[in-house]
Amino acid sequence: MANSSPAFPRASGMEVLFSKTQIAERVREIGAQISADYEGKSIVLIGVLKGAAIFLSDLARAIEVNNTFDFVAVSSYGPAKMSSGIVKLIKDIDNPIEGKHVILVEDILDTGLTLSYLRGMMLQHKPASLKIATCLDKPARRLVPMDADYVGFQIPNQFVIGYGMDYAEQYRNLEDIRIFSDNTTQSVGFQKNRSRSSHSVEG
Numbered sequence: 411m412a413n414s415s416p417a418f419p420r421a422s423g424m425e426v427l428f429s430k431t432q433i434a435e436r437v438r439e440i441g442a443q444i445s446a447d448y449e450g451k452s453i454v455l456i457g458v459l460k461g462a463a464i465f466l467s468d469l470a471r472a473i474e475v476n477n478t479f480d481f482v483a484v485s486s487y488g489p490a491k492m493s494s495g496i497v498k499l500i501k502d503i504d505n506p507i508e509g510k511h512v513i514l515v516e517d518i519l520d521t522g523l524t525l526s527y528l529r530g531m532m533l534q535h536k537p538a539s540l541k542i543a544t545c546l547d548k549p550a551r552r553l554v555p556m557d558a559d560y561v562g563f564q565i566p567n568q569f570v571i572g573y574g575m576d577y578a579e580q581y582r583n584l585e586d587i588r589i590f591s592d593n594t595t596q597s598v599g600f601q602k603n604r605s606r607s608s609h610s611v612e613g
């Protein structure tokens with residue numbers, strides 16, 4: 411099992427911020443809101459890999475109007491957990507979005523740098539409309555002005571894992587969202603502040 415690796419703390423010891431049930435209920439509400447806002451239209455959902463993959467898959471099924479989905483991936487330069495402001499596209503959309511109603515789907519809006527970059531990029535493709543949906547929003551961390559049109563939950567300035575979100579690629583498969591901590595007996599060999607390479611794939 412991925413989360414029982416001795417090099418990583420057990421998720422079961424970490425505080426649950428939002429349960430599976432709370433997430434499902436909120437996703438249903440956002441899906442209903444989007445369905446009402448786009449009645450009679452088709453939508454292209456564009457997820458930001460990898461963190462948004464699970465939120466997108468649930469959201470797509472909670473939206474009643476026609477929708478297709480696509481994915482982008484970005485990389486950023488800087489240490490783990492910090493955005494440097496330099497964001498680079500490493501996987502573009504597969505299909506044209508000109509004239510389409512697009513919703514960019516993110517796992518978490520933090521400094522705002524990633525979505526600010528992606529928003530600018532997507533607008534160059536001339537969609538009919540462009541909105542942003544994020545599962546989580548950490549407004550305290552914003553470095554550039556950025557608001558999402560659909561927000562699952564606002565959270566305080568804490569590092570979270572689960573429901574697609576990772577620490578060093580671990581914990582994405584958790585069904586609930588938890589506050590990451592390494593205060594467990596499983597933390598032997600685990601370095602919380604270990605640095606990533608200077609060029610890392612975001613997710």
Ligand code: XMP
Pocket residue numbers: 458461493516517518519520521522523524525568569570571575576577612613
């Ligand atoms: P910015 O800062 O550009 O970045 O808004 C958003 C991206 O940063 C990552 N991020 C997190 N990932 N737990 C995570 O697993 C967190 O608490 C967290 N905060 C930011 C994430 O990849 C997001 O897409």
Ligand code: MG
Pocket residue numbers: 458459460461462516517518612613
């Ligand atoms: Mg992400």
